[in-house]
Amino acid sequence: MYKKVELTDVESLINIVGKQQLFFNDEIEQEYAHDELKTVKHMPEVHVIAQNKIQISQIMTYAYSNNIPVTVRGSGTGLVGACVPIYGGILLDLSRMNRILELDKTNMTLTVEPGVLLLDIYEKVEKEGLFYAPDPGEKTATIGGNISTNAGGMRAVKYGVTRDWVRGLEVVLPNGKIEKFGGKVVKNSTGFSLKDLIVGSEGTLGIIVEATLRLISLPKHQASLLVPFKNREDAIKAAPELIKNHVTPTAVEFMEKQSLQYSETFLGKKIPHNNFEAYLLLSYDGNTDQALNDDIEIASKMALELGAIDVFLVDTEERKKGIWTVRGGFLEAIKASSSEIDEIDVVLPRSNISNYLAYVREVSEQLNVRIPYFGHVGDGNLHIYFCKDELSDKTWKEKIEEGFDLLYKRAFEYGGLVSGEHGIGFAKKKYMKHLLGEEQMRLMKGIKDTFDPKRILNPGKVIE
Amino acid sequence: MYKKVELTDVESLINIVGKQQLFFNDEIEQEYAHDELKTVKHMPEVHVIAQNKIQISQIMTYAYSNNIPVTVRGSGTGLVGACVPIYGGILLDLSRMNRILELDKTNMTLTVEPGVLLLDIYEKVEKEGLFYAPDPGEKTATIGGNISTNAGGMRAVKYGVTRDWVRGLEVVLPNGKIEKFGGKVVKNSTGFSLKDLIVGSEGTLGIIVEATLRLISLPKHQASLLVPFKNREDAIKAAPELIKNHVTPTAVEFMEKQSLQYSETFLGKKIPHNNFEAYLLLSYDGNTDQALNDDIEIASKMALELGAIDVFLVDTEERKKGIWTVRGGFLEAIKASSSEIDEIDVVLPRSNISNYLAYVREVSEQLNVRIPYFGHVGDGNLHIYFCKDELSDKTWKEKIEEGFDLLYKRAFEYGGLVSGEHGIGFAKKKYMKHLLGEEQMRLMKGIKDTFDPKRILNPGKVIE
Numbered sequence: 045m046y047k048k049v050e051l052t053d054v055e056s057l058i059n060i061v062g063k064q065q066l067f068f069n070d071e072i073e074q075e076y077a078h079d080e081l082k083t084v085k086h087m088p089e090v091h092v093i094a095q096n097k098i099q100i101s102q103i104m105t106y107a108y109s110n111n112i113p114v115t116v117r118g119s120g121t122g123l124v125g126a127c128v129p130i131y132g133g134i135l136l137d138l139s140r141m142n143r144i145l146e147l148d149k150t151n152m153t154l155t156v157e158p159g160v161l162l163l164d165i166y167e168k169v170e171k172e173g174l175f176y177a178p179d180p181g182e183k184t185a186t187i188g189g190n191i192s193t194n195a196g197g198m199r200a201v202k203y204g205v206t207r208d209w210v211r212g213l214e215v216v217l218p219n220g221k222i223e224k225f226g227g228k229v230v231k232n233s234t235g236f237s238l239k240d241l242i243v244g245s246e247g248t249l250g251i252i253v254e255a256t257l258r259l260i261s262l263p264k265h266q267a268s269l270l271v272p273f274k275n276r277e278d279a280i281k282a283a284p285e286l287i288k289n290h291v292t293p294t295a296v297e298f299m300e301k302q303s304l305q306y307s308e309t310f311l312g313k314k315i316p317h318n319n320f321e322a323y324l325l326l327s328y329d330g331n332t333d334q335a336l337n338d339d340i341e342i343a344s345k346m347a348l349e350l351g352a353i354d355v356f357l358v359d360t361e362e363r364k365k366g367i368w369t370v371r372g373g374f375l376e377a378i379k380a381s382s383s384e385i386d387e388i389d390v391v392l393p394r395s396n397i398s399n400y401l402a403y404v405r406e407v408s409e410q411l412n413v414r415i416p417y418f419g420h421v422g423d424g425n426l427h428i429y430f431c432k433d434e435l436s437d438k439t440w441k442e443k444i445e446e447g448f449d450l451l452y453k454r455a456f457e458y459g460g461l462v463s464g465e466h467g468i469g470f471a472k473k474k475y476m477k478h479l480l481g482e483e484q485m486r487l488m489k490g491i492k493d494t495f496d497p498k499r500i501l502n503p504g505k506v507i508e
Numbered sequence: 509m510y511k512k513v514e515l516t517d518v519e520s521l522i523n524i525v526g527k528q529q530l531f532f533n534d535e536i537e538q539e540y541a542h543d544e545l546k547t548v549k550h551m552p553e554v555h556v557i558a559q560n561k562i563q564i565s566q567i568m569t570y571a572y573s574n575n576i577p578v579t580v581r582g583s584g585t586g587l588v589g590a591c592v593p594i595y596g597g598i599l600l601d602l603s604r605m606n607r608i609l610e611l612d613k614t615n616m617t618l619t620v621e622p623g624v625l626l627l628d629i630y631e632k633v634e635k636e637g638l639f640y641a642p643d644p645g646e647k648t649a650t651i652g653g654n655i656s657t658n659a660g661g662m663r664a665v666k667y668g669v670t671r672d673w674v675r676g677l678e679v680v681l682p683n684g685k686i687e688k689f690g691g692k693v694v695k696n697s698t699g700f701s702l703k704d705l706i707v708g709s710e711g712t713l714g715i716i717v718e719a720t721l722r723l724i725s726l727p728k729h730q731a732s733l734l735v736p737f738k739n740r741e742d743a744i745k746a747a748p749e750l751i752k753n754h755v756t757p758t759a760v761e762f763m764e765k766q767s768l769q770y771s772e773t774f775l776g777k778k779i780p781h782n783n784f785e786a787y788l789l790l791s792y793d794g795n796t797d798q799a800l801n802d803d804i805e806i807a808s809k810m811a812l813e814l815g816a817i818d819v820f821l822v823d824t825e826e827r828k829k830g831i832w833t834v835r836g837g838f839l840e841a842i843k844a845s846s847s848e849i850d851e852i853d854v855v856l857p858r859s860n861i862s863n864y865l866a867y868v869r870e871v872s873e874q875l876n877v878r879i880p881y882f883g884h885v886g887d888g889n890l891h892i893y894f895c896k897d898e899l900s901d902k903t904w905k906e907k908i909e910e911g912f913d914l915l916y917k918r919a920f921e922y923g924g925l926v927s928g929e930h931g932i933g934f935a936k937k938k939y940m941k942h943l944l945g946e947e948q949m950r951l952m953k954g955i956k957d958t959f960d961p962k963r964i965l966n967p968g969k970v971i972e
Contacts, residue, residue, distance in 0.1 A: 194695075204668075230887035234925040234944070235940055237707065243701065263754075284616070483687055490954070
C-alpha cells in the first residue's frame with residue numbers, strides 16, 4: 045500500500061537535507077527501530093535528520109506525493125512505540141532541531157524548536173526567574189515528544205499537564221503546508237482548537253516544528269515532606285484530603301517499601317527513614333519563606349491527623365536531591381531488575397486508587413507475575429510494571445495479555461482511562477478502542493483523514 | 509436544503525418532550541430570535557425545551573433522519589449570534605436542564621447539567637470551601653454556553669480559562685449518539701482530545717449534556733488594588749511587570765476615565781479615587797492573611813516604582829463590591845449609552861496592547877465613531893465597542909465594516925486572534941477566515957463533517 049523507499053527517493057531527500065543527514069538501509073543504527081521500552085520494533089527504510097521547518101515541509105510534500113510513510117522521532121524516550129516506524133518508510137529525526145528561539149519576558153513565553161530537551165528548557169527559564177511547570181520524569185525527552193503525548197509529570201496536581209502550558213504551535217501538515225495554531229495569547233476562542241487537537245495526537249496529525257510555551261514566575265522557595273504511613277490504604281486515603289485543604293501541594297507521590305528498595309538497590313544509595321511500609325512524598329512551593337513554612341506546618345499537622353506515623357521535612361538541597369533521585373529512579377530500577385518489562389499507565393479518579401492498587405496486588409498473586417508499581421497519587425496516574433523475570437517468552441506473552449485485560453477492565457469500571465501520560469502509540473490501541481467504542485473511533489478516524497487523507501504520517505498508531 | 513418543520517414534526521417532538529415544552533410558530537417569544545447583542549436575528553420554527561439527555565438524543569435522532577437544523581440555546585447571553593437559529597428549524601433550549609448532579613469532594617469535581625448558571629456554581633462550591641476559578645463577566649450565562657465559547661473572564665491571568673477547568677463532557681452527537689469525553693481524571697493521554705474539540709466549538713459539533721468541572725480549594729483571603737496612572741501607556745506598560753514578578757495577580761483589569769464615567773453614570777454610583785486618567789485594577793488571593801499582605805505589599809511597592817500615582821487598597825467587602833460592580837457594569841453602561849452597539853473581542857500578546865489601544869483611538873477619530881473599550885490587560889483580551897449613537901443605519905453599517913476591517917487587520921499584525929472569549933458565532937466568521945486561511949478552514953470543515961455530515965447542528969456558524 046505504501047511506496048518503498050528507493051534510491052531515487054533517497055536522492056531527492058539528500059537534495060533537501062544534505063548527504064550527512066541521511067542514513068539508508070544498512071547505515072541505520074539499530075536503536076532507531078524501537079523506543080525506550082522496546083516492546084515495539086521495526087526498522088525505518090531511511091533515517092533523515094531534519095534541521096529546519098522548511099526541510100520538513102519539503103520532505104512531507106515529497107512523501108505525500110509519493111505515498112511514503114513518515115514517522116517522527118525526538119529522543120525516543122517513549123514507552124508505547126509511538127516513534128517506531130512500523131511501516132518502514134522515512135524516520136524523520138527532529139533531535140537536532142534543538143534551538144531555543146525566543147524567551148519573551150513581557151508575554152512570558154518561550155518559543156522553541158521541537159527537539160529541545162526538557163532539561164534545557166528548565167535551565168534556560170529558571171535562571172531568568174521563570175518557571176515551566178510540567179515535570180515529566182524523563183528530563184531528556186524532547187518538548188516535541190512531550191507535547192505529542194500531552195506529558196504529565198509530578199507537578200500536575202497544582203500546575204496541570206503539558207497541554208495547559210502550550211500557547212501556540214507551528215505545525216507541518218502531512219501535505220507539507222505550514223500552519224500556526226494559537227499564538228502568544230492567554231485566551232483563544234477563535235474556531236475549533238486545532239492546537240489542542242495536535243497536543244496528544246502522538247505525531248499522527250501533523251509535525252510540531254515550533255512551540256510557544258507559557259511561563260510563570262519561578263516560585264522562590266520549595267520543600268518536600270516525606271510522610272510514612274502504616275500501610276498503602278492509609279497513605280492513599282490521606283492524599284485527597286491533603287490536596288483539598290487550602291494548601292495545594294505541587295506533587296503528591298505514592299511509594300511503597302518494595303519500589304523504594306528496588307530503586308535504592310539500583311542507585312546504590314539509601315534514603316533516610318526508609319523502613320516504613322508506605323509513603324506519601326509531598327512537595328510545596330511558595331514565594332516567601334514564611335508562606336511556605338505556614339503551608340508546610342498546616343500540611344504536617346493534617347498528615348498526622350490523617351494517620352501518618354511521622355512527617356519528615358526535606359528542605360536541604362542534599363536531602364531533596366537524595367529522595368527525589370530515589371523516586372526518579374523507580375522506572376530505571378524496575379527496568380534493570382528484569383529481563384523485560386511492560387507497563388500500564390492508567391489514570392483513575394483519585395478516590396479509586398487504593399482499591400485499584402489492592403486489585404493489582406491480587407492480579408499479581410493470581411498470575412504469579414511480579415508487578416511493582418508507583419504512582420502520581422495526587423493526580424490519579426499510576427505506573428504499573430509487569431516484569432518478565434524468569435518467564436518463558438510464551439508464558440510472558442500470555443501473562444501480559446491476561447493481566448492487561450484484567451487491569452484495564454477494572455480501571456474502566458472505576459472511571460479510569462487507558463493512559464494518563466504515556467499515550468496510546470502502537471501498544472495500547474486495542475485497550476483504547478475497547479474503552480472509547482466505535483463512535484469515538486469513527487470521530488478520531490474522521491479527524492485523521494481530514495489531516496492526513498493518505499495516512500502517511502505515523503501510520504498504524506493511535507487510531508489505526 | 510433543510511426540511512421545514514411541519515405539524516407532523518411538531519407531533520413527533522411533542523411525543524418526546526411533552527406539549528408544555530414546545531412552542532410552534534406564533535407561540536414563540538421574540539427574544540428567541542436573537543442573543544444579548546441583537547446583531548444577528550432569525551426566528552426558529554419551533555422552540556423546544558429539553559429536560560434530559562435522553563430527550564436530546566431522541567430529538568437529534570429525529571432531526572438527523574429528517575434533515576431539520578437544530579440550534580442549542582442556554583441563557584442567550586452570547587454576543588456573536590452563536591445561539592441564533594439562522595436557518596430556522598428547532599431551537600433546542602437547555603436552560604431548564606439546570607441541575608447540579610454531584611459535588612465530589614474527594615476528586616474535587618462538580619458534575620452539572622448544561623443549563624446551570626455560573627452564579628449557581630459559585631454558590632454551590634464556595635460554601636463547601638471549594639473554588640471554580642473561571643470568572644466571565646456574565647454570571648447568568650449557563651455553563652454549557654461558557655464551555656461552548658471557552659469563556660475566559662477576569663481571573664484568567666492566574667487561573668486560566670474555562671477549557672482548563674473542564675475534566676469531562678457528556679455530549680449528544682448530531683446523529684443522536686451519547687458519548688463521554690474525558691472523565692473525573694486529572695491527566696489524559698488517551699487518543700485525540702475530543703473534549704478539547706468540543707470546548708469552544710460553539711454548539712456546532714455536539715450538544716453538551718453533562719459537564720464535569722475541576723475544583724480547587726477556595727483561597728481564604730482576597731483583596732484588590734486600585735492603581736491610578738498618569739496615562740494609558742504607563743498603566744498598560746506596568747501590567748506585565750506586575751504579573752511576572754513572583755506575585756501573580758488573579759486579575760489585572762485596565763480602565764480609563766471614560767469607561768469608568770459611563771459605568772458610574774449608568775449605575776448611579778461613584779467609586780472612590782475616580783479622578784485619574786487610567787487605572788489598573790489588580791486582585792490577589794492567598795490562604796493566610798500574612799501571605800496575602802506580603803503579596804500586596806510587594807505588588808504595591810512595585811506599582812509605585814513602575815510609575816503609579818498611588819495605590820489604593822480595596823479590602824473591605826463594601827469597597828470591593830463598589831469597585832467591581834462599576835468594573836462589571838462597563839458593558840451594560842456602554843449598551844445603555846447608545847441606540848445600538850457592536851463589538852470586537854480581540855486577544856493580543858500583552859506586549860502589544862498599549863500600541864493597539866492607541867490605534868483604536870486613532871480609528872475612532874478617523875471614522876468619527878465613539879469607540880469605548882476596556883480590557884483584561886492581564887491576559888491581552890480587549891473588549892472594544894462601536895456605538896451607533898446618532899448615525900443612520902447605512903452610515904453605521906459602513907463605519908462598522910470599515911472600522912472592524914482596520915482593527916482586525918492591525919490585531920493580526922500584532923499576533924492577535926479574532927476572539928479571546930466571545931467566540932466566532934455568526935458575526936465574526938469572515939475575520940476568522942481571513943486570519944486562519946484556507947488550509948485551517950479546510951481542517952475545521954473536515955472536522956465538522958466528521959461530527960455532523962448532514963450539517964444540521966447550528967448551521968451557518970463558525971466554519972460555514
